[in-house]
Structure formats: C-alpha cells, structure tokens
Amino acid sequence: MKLTKIILRKMTMRMKNPFTTSFGTVQDKKFIIVEVYDEQGFVGYGECDAFEAPWYTEETVETCWYMLQQFFIPALLKQELNHPSDVRRLLMVYRRNAMAKAAIETAIWDVYAKKQNKPLYQVIGGTQSTIDIGVSIGLQTTTAALYEKIDQALLAGYKRVKVKIKPGQDIAVIRSIRSRYKELPLMVDANSAYTLDDLELLQSLDEFNLLMIEQPLAADDIVQHATLQAQLKTPICLDESICSLKDAMTAIELQACKIFNIKIARVGGMEEARLIHHAAQQAGMKVWCGGMLEAGIGRAHSIALASLPYFSLPGDTAASSHYFAEDIISPEVMVDQGVIHLSQRPGIGYDVNQDAYEYFTIDKQLFE
Numbered sequence: 503m504k505l506t507k508i509i510l511r512k513m514t515m516r517m518k519n520p521f522t523t524s525f526g527t528v529q530d531k532k533f534i535i536v537e538v539y540d541e542q543g544f545v546g547y548g549e550c551d552a553f554e555a556p557w558y559t560e561e562t563v564e565t566c567w568y569m570l571q572q573f574f575i576p577a578l579l580k581q582e583l584n585h586p587s588d589v590r591r592l593l594m595v596y597r598r599n600a601m602a603k604a605a606i607e608t609a610i611w612d613v614y615a616k617k618q619n620k621p622l623y624q625v626i627g628g629t630q631s632t633i634d635i636g637v638s639i640g641l642q643t644t645t646a647a648l649y650e651k652i653d654q655a656l657l658a659g660y661k662r663v664k665v666k667i668k669p670g671q672d673i674a675v676i677r678s679i680r681s682r683y684k685e686l687p688l689m690v691d692a693n694s695a696y697t698l699d700d701l702e703l704l705q706s707l708d709e710f711n712l713l714m715i716e717q718p719l720a721a722d723d724i725v726q727h728a729t730l731q732a733q734l735k736t737p738i739c740l741d742e743s744i745c746s747l748k749d750a751m752t753a754i755e756l757q758a759c760k761i762f763n764i765k766i767a768r769v770g771g772m773e774e775a776r777l778i779h780h781a782a783q784q785a786g787m788k789v790w791c792g793g794m795l796e797a798g799i800g801r802a803h804s805i806a807l808a809s810l811p812y813f814s815l816p817g818d819t820a821a822s823s824h825y826f827a828e829d830i831i832s833p834e835v836m837v838d839q840g841v842i843h844l845s846q847r848p849g850i851g852y853d854v855n856q857d858a859y860e861y862f863t864i865d866k867q868l869f870e
C-alpha cells in the first residue's frame with residue numbers, strides 16, 4: 503500500500519453542553535481530521551483528539567498540525583507500507599507526540615481495512631460484535647444538575663456512570679449520589695487533581711463501592727499510584743499516566759493500578775493500544791476504552807478498539823447525539839440500551855456525512 507495524497511482538515515464543532523473537568527472546560531471542540539488516499543483511490547480517515555490547550559496531555563491542535571505537516575506526513579507519503587503496524591515503527595524515531603501520530607496511523611488502518619473489504623474491528627482482531635457503553639459526566643455547578651445528568655443516562659440505558667471529582671467537589675458529592683442511587687455502577691475520575699497528601703480523603707472513597715478511581719494523582723506519578731493502590735480497596739484505573747506500552751509495563755510491574763483506560767490517541771495509535779491490551783490480558787489487568795469528546799471518526803476507531811476480546815468494562819464512547827447536534831459521520835454512532843452494535847461494513851464502518859464535514863471544516867491543506 504502506498505499513500506499518494508493526504509489532506510489535513512481543521513474542524514470545529516460546538517458541543518451541546520460544555521464539559522468541565524478539574525483542568526477546565528471545553529465547549530467548542532476543535533480537532534483535526536487526516537484523510538489518506540492510496541494508489542487505488544481508497545480513502546481512510548483518522549481523527550486527532552488533542553484539545554486546544556495542553557491540559558490533558560502536552561499536545562494541542564496546533565502542535566499536532568505542525569508535527570503532521572513537518573514530520574509525519576513527509577515520513578509516510580509515498581512510502582511503501584506492508585501493513586498499518588509498520589507505521590508505529592516508522593514514527594518511533596520521533597519522540598512522543600502521540601495524538602498526532604495516532605491521527606495518521608488510524609487513517610492508514612481505515613484504508614487498509616477498506617482494501618481488504620473487511621470491517622476494521624475484525625482486521626485488528628476484535629471479536630465482540632456488541633460493546634457496553636457508559637457515560638462520563640463533567641463537573642456540575644449544582645447537585646440538581648448532576649442528578650439530572652445521571653437520570654438522563656439511566657433513562658437512555660447506559661451501563662455505568664463516571665463523574666469527575668476535584669478537591670472540594672468530591673466526598674460530599676459522591677456520598678449524595680450514592681445515597682440516591684444505591685445500585686448505580688459508579689466510578690470517579692480525578693484527572694490528576696490529588697497528591698499522596700490526600701491519602702485519607704482518597705481512602706474515604708472506599709465506602710462508596712466505586713468500580714474504580716481514575717487517575718487520582720499526577721500523570722508522572724506511577725510510583726506514587728503504587729503506594730496509593732496498596733492502601734486503597736477501590737481499584738485505581740490509570741488514564742493520563744499510560745502513554746505507551748512501556749508505561750503500561752511499568753504500571754503492571756509496580757502494581758500501580760488494577761485497570762487501564764486505553765485511548766488510541768493518548769498512546770500513539772491503534773497498534774500501541776492493541777499491544778497494551780495484550781499486555782494487560784497477560785497480566786490479568788482489566789481494560790476499557792476511554793473517550794476524548796471526539797467526533798464520529800475518532801469515535802468509530804474507539805469502537806473498533808473496544809471490540810478486542812479483553813475489553814470487559816463499559817467504555818466512554820457514548821452516542822454522537824450525547825455530544826453534538828449533528829455528527830460528521832453517517833449513520834451517527836447509536837447506543838441502544840447501553841450497547842453499540844459494531845458496523846459490519848468495511849473500514850471504520852461509517853460514511854462521512856459530506857455536508858456536515860464541509861460545514862465544520864475551517865482550514866484545509868493538501869499534501870501530494
């Protein structure tokens with residue numbers, strides 16, 4: 503397979519509701535789409551999940567555009583590729599910049615699957631034709647607003663609820679949720695808002711029967727997470743700390759967590775995500791697929807990933823309509839009573855909705 507043409511698009515889509523974490527708020531989601539064409543005219547799509555500001559990881563929309571334009575596109579355009587897994591090796595000489603790498607690598611996986619006339623999920627080794635889905639609820643300003651979001655999620659049939667916490671908006675909030683929803687499969691995500699000085703506070707979350715606590719400490723605190731996990735009953739799930747297979751192996755070795763949230767963008771591509779899945783399986787750790795408030799193309803890739811055999815906990819890939827009034831794919835991602843049925847069509851399994859796609863494009867660059 504040879505890539506003959508690549509198009510980068512900068513897009514912006516207004517989210518139905520602003521999403522707030524311990525870092526800040528996203529209302530207008532800016533992102534990049536990578537379109538790759540091969541010599542036979544097949545086209546594949548990848549989405550870059552970086553946010554506008556570097557609060558989740560160090561990458562931004564602009565740094566990803568730059569890395570793609572200056573390094574990753576020149577490295578891959580006109581290259582003869584035997585398999586999409588070659589991309590991981592070809593881009594390894596460039597340090598980090600995982601989200602920019604993942605955007606082009608996933609587009610190449612899509613082309614490859616379309617050339618094989620097979621659904622991407624089967625090409626990567628996925629075996630589950632349905633996957634369970636939960637929702638992630640951002641920080642709310644009132645308890646009433648939080649209850650309303652939880653009620654909506656339950657009404658739609660989502661399989662679990664994740665709520666964000668931060669210092670000052672933690673124990674009392676979780677206590678009130680738990681007293682109102684006794685059986686709710688519930689977890690919390692701190693997005694690195696605590697330190698080991700908060701040990702007692704984090705231990706007091708043990709009484710609420712949470713599925714897990716996601717990323718309580720800083721991204722580079724793998725050792726500190728091991729210290730914390732040894733003193734908590736609730737499983738720790740690592741998100742921001744795991745940016746590569748190597749990070750995953752370190753966390754396994756140190757017993758820093760019991761669960762990984764795998765995101766294709768954060769780890770640098772579909773191949774790295776698969777390797778982390780396989781390592782977790784060998785180590786007996788649980789995995790699930792996170793979300794990045796992505797539009798339909800990123801969402802489709804995450805859905806394919808979550809079909810790998812060892813993904814067992816509900817993911818964050820909620821329906822398109824949960825985030826946006828209109829998505830850039832057709833059909834949109836639908837969730838039926840908390841379940842997504844994998845598309846059996848070739849590649850990512852969704853078409854681009856051309857009208858919406860053009861409408862949300864704010865910049866475009868062609869490489870040949």
Ligand SMILES: O=C(O)CCC(=O)C1=CC=C[C@@H](O)[C@@H]1C(=O)O
Nearest residue numbers: 523558638792793794795796818
């Ligand atoms: O619904 C989704 O796409 C998941 C939303 C979500 O929880 C997150 C998205 C992006 C960054 C973080 O705030 C966060 C996470 O940490 O998992």
Ligand SMILES: [Mg+2]
Nearest residue numbers: 691716717741
């Ligand atoms: Mg998280």
